[in-house]
Amino acid sequence: MSTTTTPSPGISREDLTRLGAHWGEPASLRSWFTTVDHKRIGRRYLVTAGFFFVLAGLSALVMRTQLARPEAGVVSPQQYNQLFTMHGTAMIFLFATPMLFGFGNFLVPLMIGSRDMAFPRLNAFGYWVFLFAGLFMWASLPFGAAPNNGWFAYAPLSSEAHNPGLHMDVYALGLLFLGISTTSASINFIVTALKLRAPGMSLNRVPLFVWAIVATAFMVIFALPALNLDNAMLFLDRRFGTHFFDPSAGGNVLLWQHLFWIFGHPDVYIIVMPALGIVSAVLPAFTRRGVVGYPLIVLSIVSISIISFGVWVHHMFATGLPQLSYSFFSAASTIITIPSGIQIFAWLATMALGRLVLRVPLLFVIGFIVTFVLGGFTGAMFALTAFDQQVTDSYFVVAHFHYVLIGGAVFPMLAGLYYWLPKISGRMYHERLGRWAFWLVFAGMHVTFFPMHLYGLFGMPRRVYTYRSEPGWDGWNLVSTAGSYLLAVGLLLVLVGVLHALLRGRPAPGDPWEGDSLEWATASPPEPYNFPVLPRVHSLHPAWDARTAESTTTGATADRILSAGRRTLVTSELDAHRERAVEMPESSVKPLLLAGALLVLFTSLLFAWYPVAAVAALIVAATIAVWLWPPRRPDEELGVVA
Amino acid sequence: MTDRGGVLAAATGAEALSTELPVGRSTGWWGMVMFVATEATLFACLLGSYFYLRFQYGPQWPPDGIEDPKLLKPLVMTAVLLPSSLPVVWAEHGIRRGQRWRLRAGLTATLLLGATFLTLQATEYAEKLKHFTMTTDVYGSLFYLITGFHGLHVLVGLTMIGWLLAASLRGGSFGAHRHDRVRNAAIYWHFVDLVWIAILFTIYLSPRL
Numbered sequence: 001m002s003t004t005t006t007p008s009p010g011i012s013r014e015d016l017t018r019l020g021a022h023w024g025e026p027a028s029l030r031s032w033f034t035t036v037d038h039k040r041i042g043r044r045y046l047v048t049a050g051f052f053f054v055l056a057g058l059s060a061l062v063m064r065t066q067l068a069r070p071e072a073g074v075v076s077p078q079q080y081n082q083l084f085t086m087h088g089t090a091m092i093f094l095f096a097t098p099m100l101f102g103f104g105n106f107l108v109p110l111m112i113g114s115r116d117m118a119f120p121r122l123n124a125f126g127y128w129v130f131l132f133a134g135l136f137m138w139a140s141l142p143f144g145a146a147p148n149n150g151w152f153a154y155a156p157l158s159s160e161a162h163n164p165g166l167h168m169d170v171y172a173l174g175l176l177f178l179g180i181s182t183t184s185a186s187i188n189f190i191v192t193a194l195k196l197r198a199p200g201m202s203l204n205r206v207p208l209f210v211w212a213i214v215a216t217a218f219m220v221i222f223a224l225p226a227l228n229l230d231n232a233m234l235f236l237d238r239r240f241g242t243h244f245f246d247p248s249a250g251g252n253v254l255l256w257q258h259l260f261w262i263f264g265h266p267d268v269y270i271i272v273m274p275a276l277g278i279v280s281a282v283l284p285a286f287t288r289r290g291v292v293g294y295p296l297i298v299l300s301i302v303s304i305s306i307i308s309f310g311v312w313v314h315h316m317f318a319t320g321l322p323q324l325s326y327s328f329f330s331a332a333s334t335i336i337t338i339p340s341g342i343q344i345f346a347w348l349a350t351m352a353l354g355r356l357v358l359r360v361p362l363l364f365v366i367g368f369i370v371t372f373v374l375g376g377f378t379g380a381m382f383a384l385t386a387f388d389q390q391v392t393d394s395y396f397v398v399a400h401f402h403y404v405l406i407g408g409a410v411f412p413m414l415a416g417l418y419y420w421l422p423k424i425s426g427r428m429y430h431e432r433l434g435r436w437a438f439w440l441v442f443a444g445m446h447v448t449f450f451p452m453h454l455y456g457l458f459g460m461p462r463r464v465y466t467y468r469s470e471p472g473w474d475g476w477n478l479v480s481t482a483g484s485y486l487l488a489v490g491l492l493l494v495l496v497g498v499l500h501a502l503l504r505g506r507p508a509p510g511d512p513w514e515g516d517s518l519e520w521a522t523a524s525p526p527e528p529y530n531f532p533v534l535p536r537v538h539s540l541h542p543a544w545d546a547r548t549a550e551s552t553t554t555g556a557t558a559d560r561i562l563s564a565g566r567r568t569l570v571t572s573e574l575d576a577h578r579e580r581a582v583e584m585p586e587s588s589v590k591p592l593l594l595a596g597a598l599l600v601l602f603t604s605l606l607f608a609w610y611p612v613a614a615v616a617a618l619i620v621a622a623t624i625a626v627w628l629w630p631p632r633r634p635d636e637e638l639g640v641v642a
Numbered sequence: 643m644t645d646r647g648g649v650l651a652a653a654t655g656a657e658a659l660s661t662e663l664p665v666g667r668s669t670g671w672w673g674m675v676m677f678v679a680t681e682a683t684l685f686a687c688l689l690g691s692y693f694y695l696r697f698q699y700g701p702q703w704p705p706d707g708i709e710d711p712k713l714l715k716p717l718v719m720t721a722v723l724l725p726s727s728l729p730v731v732w733a734e735h736g737i738r739r740g741q742r743w744r745l746r747a748g749l750t751a752t753l754l755l756g757a758t759f760l761t762l763q764a765t766e767y768a769e770k771l772k773h774f775t776m777t778t779d780v781y782g783s784l785f786y787l788i789t790g791f792h793g794l795h796v797l798v799g800l801t802m803i804g805w806l807l808a809a810s811l812r813g814g815s816f817g818a819h820r821h822d823r824v825r826n827a828a829i830y831w832h833f834v835d836l837v838w839i840a841i842l843f844t845i846y847l848s849p850r851l
Contacts, residue, residue, distance in 0.1 A: 118669040187676040195669050221676060225684035229691070233787070242776050242783035244695070250705055250780030252698045255691055262687075572666055579666045625805055630815040630823060638817025641740040 010556025011532045018563040023115070023528040025587060034587040036120035037528055038109050041127050043424060045102025048127075049095050052134050056090035059083045061488060064448075068481035070469040080465035081148040082167070086141055088151030089171065092267070093178055094134045096409050100274040101185050103416055104213040106424060107281075108189060110519035110526060111207045113198025113535045113542075115568035118191040121585050121627070122184050128595030129181035136602060137174035140166065147171035150463060152264065153234070155245035155256040160238040169238060169606055172231040177602045179228050186217035186224075195570050198518070199560070199578045200537035200548075207517045207540075208291060211298055212277025215305040219266045219273070222309070227263035230256060239608070254319060261312035269308045271405065273301065275412035276343060279365055282412075282419045283347060285513040286362040287354025290541055293346040300339035307336045317388040326385045333383035337376065344373060360434035364415035367442045371407025375400060378453070393463075396456025402449045414441070414494060421498065422512045426525040427505030429497050437493035444487025451476040451483075516541035521552065534560040534569055537576070594623045674826040678833045681795075685837050688791065689844045692784050703849055704781045708774050711785075716846045719762045720838065723796075726755035727835045730803075730828045740818040742810060749807040752831065756800045763793050785845060792834075792841050799834045802827040 025031040035041070063083050066074040075083065105123065109116055117123045140146040145166040149158045158168045193214045197206065233244040234256070243249035245256050280291050291297060313321065313329035347369065356362065378400040382388045391397065414437075421429050455476045460467060467473055511520040520543045522531050535542060536551035543549075551560070562568065562581050570579045601616035696703050704710065733748025767786075776786040806827055809815040816824055 119673060122673075183680055187673055187680075190676055191669050191672040194672055195667075221680045222683050225680055226687045229684060229687045233691075236776075236783070236787065240776070242787070243780045244691070244783055244787075246780070249778075250695065250699050251783070252695055252780075254698075255694055258694065259687060259691065570666070570669065582669075621801065625801075628805075628823065630809050630820070632812075632814035633817075633820065634814070635817065637819065638814070639740045639819040640742055640817040 010553045011561055015561050015563040016532060019529045019532060019561075020527070022563070022566040025528065030589075031587060033592055034124075034589045036116070036124045036585060036587050036591075038105050038117045038120065038123060039424075039526060039528075039530075041123050042102050042104075042106030044127055045098050045105055045130070046424075048131055048134065049099035049102055052090050052094040052138070053099070055138060056087050056095060057488065057491065059087040059090075061484060063087065064481040064484040066465065067467075067477050069478070070474050071466050075465070077465045078144070078148070081463075082141060082144070082146040084463055085147045085150055085171075086138070089137065089147060089175075090134075091405070092151060092271070093175060094130075094137070096271040096405065097182060098130050098134075099413055100213075100216070100271070100278075100409070101182075101189075103278065103413070103420070104189055104274060105185075107420065107519055108192055108210055108213055109196065110423075110522065110530055111210055111281075111517050112193060112196060112201060113518045113531060113537060114192065114196040115530050115534070116584050117188050118196055119184075119188050121588055121591050123188055124588075125591035125594055126181045126185040126188070128592050129184075129598060130178065132595055132599040133174055133178035133181060133602075136177060136599065137170060140170040145170060147174075152260055153256075154260075155234070155253040156247075158234060158238075158256075159245060166606065169235065172235040172238070173602050173606050176228055176231050176235075177598065179224055180598065182220055183224055186220040189213050189217040190221070194573045196568060197571050197576045198535050198537050199569065199571055199576055201542075201571075201576045203574055204295075205537055205540045205542075205576075208280035208294070208297055208301075209274070209277035209517075211301050212274050212280070215301045216270050216273045219270050219305050219308065223263045223266035223270065225263075226259045227267075230259040230263070235605075254316075257316055257319065258312070261315040262309070264315065265312040266305075266308045268404070269304055272408040273304065275368075275409040276301075278412040278416040278419075279347060279368060280343075281517065282361050282365055282415050283350050283354075284517075284541070285419070285515040286357045286359060286365070287350050288357065289350065289354040290516065291346060292349040292353060293342070294540060296342055297346050300342045303339045304336060307332060307339070311336055314383060314388070317385050318392045330383055330385050334380065337380055337383075340376065344369065344376075359418075360429070360431060360438060361415040361419040363435065363438045364411050364418065367438065368407055368411035368415065371403055371411060371442075371445065373407075375403030375405075375407050379404060391456060393461055394456040395452040395460045395462055398462050399449050399452035399456055402445075402452070406445050406449070411441075414438075417494070417498070419513070420519075421501055422508030423519055423524050423526070425502055425505070426508050427501045428508045428512065429501040429505060433493060433497045433500060437490050437497055440486060440490030440493060442490075444483050444485075444490050447483030448480050448487055449483070451479045511543065514544075516544050518542050521549070532561070534562070536560065588627075590623060590627045594620065594627070597623055668822055670822045670826055671829075674829050678829060682833065682837070685792075685840065688788050689840060692788060692844055693848075695780055695784060699780070705779050708778075708781055710849050711846045713846060713850075715762060715766050716842055719759055719766075720842055722755055722762065723759045723835055723838050726752045726759070727832050729755075730831050734821065734824050734828050737810075737816050737821045737824055738818060742813075742816070745810050745816060745824065746807065749803055749810065753800060753803050753807060756796055756803065760793060760796055760800070763789065763796075788841060788845060792837060795834045795837070799827075799831045802830060 025035055025037065062075060063080065066072050066080060105117070137147070147153070147170055148167045149163060149171070153168060153171055156162055158171075193206070193210050233242070236242040237244055237246065237251075243251040245251050245253050247253060280297060284290055311329055311333045313325055314333045317326060347365075378396070382391075382397075382400065418429055418434055421427070455473045458473060458476075459471060460473045467477075508524045510523050512524070513520065518535060518537075519526075521535060531552065533552040533556040535548050536555070538547040538551075539545040559578075559581070560569070566584045566586060567581045568584055570582050571577060572579055597616050597619040601613055601620060604610070604612035604616060699705065729748040729751035733745045733752075736742075736744025736748065770785070774782040774785075776782045806824060809823075
């Protein structure tokens, strides 16, 4: 069913040559800096997010080493503060979301049968900003100036008076900088999914992964401004003497927490939702059937993304807010478990009704279900105010969110990595190596984090750099540390598996899994133009559907080949009726220049070089103005009368 | 489904000739609407923070030593800024019919009105800064952050309008078939206008309630 570059009945050799000429990029240094190809950018997101994952993971290993024995002296308290803050901040902001956006970048255009994202240059810009913002934040660690206030940076501990130095300025500016990338990528995903779907892919035929990415992008659009405002106020308070979080002049420290969690709770779903989308995308190939209850899963995705904005106070049950608000948010937090449960049962039903193909991606999906459900149980416990107040700020919380985030995000990512590696690289991975990696990661994860439930209940607070022997936490901490090394070995094996596939793997065919979505209906790795013939979609499982396959071979038409330029199709939002062919932008160095100017702007704000910052702001404005400057066209083409 | 065979037919058919005509909502329109949606959320968070801090503060608002904001100047500013959307609408309708002069005239009018608004805001700041600054207390912080942030948006909007005007004066930029950029900048300008109403109510009118 897969299409390769050899001429098929539907497309001539001349068309293929023309497509190659319009879309291809020379393998030069210049093209490395100027590319706008969503597949290259997607790969970069994956690699860069993986790099930040390694840095954040190494920070965690240092912390676990420090905590292996009571009263150890591996790191100082100040270093420990920076390590746990950078670990959390990087895992949430620099690893989880960008990694999933990397999958989205690579896959969304392929899954919807398009040749690129809606705004390819904005896409490139988003990547450069992500890279620079990540380096901006990590660069502070060797200087001992990294954020040190926990990843949620509560006021008043973040104020200049209580926390002098650059630490929290790096945090505030770094996240503001990164927010530009996340917002632009989200807008790009929404518009791509709305307008660039292949003809015939009406909303009821959109793959679940794309639904998940779009819902995530909408959450970002409406949640991220709260965090941005919070960080802007924090920076103003610290640097310019405003009083937003300063009670002595009428400010309020709880404002920080409200704004942070108005962003922060949707952010939990911003991380988990696309990962759940990966699960829905991986399952059909390994159960040999479509996911059970497609409409129910779509409804769950949409309702989770709405309800997630109404549960933020459950992060604040210990702050002394009115009881009535606790009851409301406790109820909302309980309700949100229903759509999450629907998805879990839909996957279980899919596995029960399907024929299981027990390969590495499916192992990670099963590992995900086990781990995520355990994290969900403890999550439902936190929705009860009385219980929450007992265990808040203890290791029980740490156990809970690592079960949710490693179970709910890392396991699906690894499933997706093994599943799509043949598509991304054109190489198959080594199955036995992958199985070893799975069992080590799975065992390491549970050995590390299950004991945290226990010593959390025994009273060990989170974020302490050491502890005394008397409370009896020693043994369990040692178990956790051993587990974390096991987990690290497992993840190292994942990396070895990827490198092995890239260097030694056998070539992958276009469709090694006989998958159901459109990315399997093209070559591995895909040509720069993705599809020689843009498909016409006839069902929810286009790659399993003979009529869709026919539309790219014997049924191919010139209006879906579009070889006369760098073109793709725009279709209507709901029904994906064909609207017109559009010319797509070519590679450009402006995205990199703009991101570079922003890096100068944020760096000079950090070091209080305000004149430099002003110049950088002008360069930013000028670059945007030049970027969008309309090309000169003759009046007849423009349609000008006077 | 339009089935036509051959590359030649594709190059000379209705497809090739109609590709430049706007059909349906463009990607640019959706992009700008989403951008405005996230910006509007930012303003909602700003104004929400204002009311949160105000009601947590106590009955006396603005705090002791700061008078209720005077209304005359903000109302004049409103009278300048709100109608500034009309010339943009008029200009956009003009360029859709290919009338370049209407685009130029409309954009110029908006540019003048917007610049007047910013000048008035500058004089208001000059007056207020004698009484309180953003470091005086939380009221000062909120006042200058919210109005300053809006002023920054007006400045960005004016830059867009000025940029459009420059491009349209050069010629060869916009016409009946090419006005995406005009419409996108117009959406942004209308947004900047509408947000001002919310700010007028929050900052200037609500302390008098």
